[in-house]
Amino acid sequence: MTAKPPRQAIALTYDGxxxxxxxAKGDDELAEAILAIAREHEVPIYENAELVKLLARLELGDAIxxxxxxxxxxxxxxxxxxxxxxPPGFEQQAEPSLPLLGGPES
Structure with missing residues (x-):
């Protein structure tokens, strides 16, 4: 039986x-805490295991x-x-112009 990989989560800060x-970044319990805080503050959550793996290599405070x-x-x-x-200077469109991005659940 293979061990299930740890659930990972990262958070990005963007000031515009x-x-x-x-x-923020963490595995298992810390990942769940990061996700809980995001949900509490109504921050959209994007799931993409491969992207998380890439970003988890960074140190806290590092730019992408x-x-x-x-x-x-x-x-x-x-x-x-x-x-x-x-962003300032742009008008909100009635329909999203970006495709909904998806990925495998982690």
């Missing part, structure tokens, strides 16, 4: 000006790597859309 950075800018930008844009937010 600087590159998003890693603000340039190679992931577009991927993270699309996720942030969709999360903002879900919250009814948009």
């Amino acid at each position: 000006v600087n590159t998003p950075s890693l603000s 790597p340039e190679a992931l800018y577009r991927t993270i930008a699309e996720i942030i844009a969709f999360a903002w859309y879900l919250k009814g937010k948009c």
Whole structure:
């Protein structure tokens, strides 16, 4: 029997000006605590095990790597859309222009 890999979670901080950075990461119980805090504050949760593995390599406070800018930008844009937010100078559209991104559940 193979051992089930630990559940992982990461959280990113983005202020709208600087590159998003890693603000939390953890496995198992800490991952569940990160997810609980996100739910409590109505932060959209995006599940993608491969992306979490890549970002979990970073240290807390590290900016996301340039190679992931577009991927993270699309996720942030969709999360903002879900919250009814948009960057200054942009108008909110009636329908999302980004596809719903998905991935395997972790």
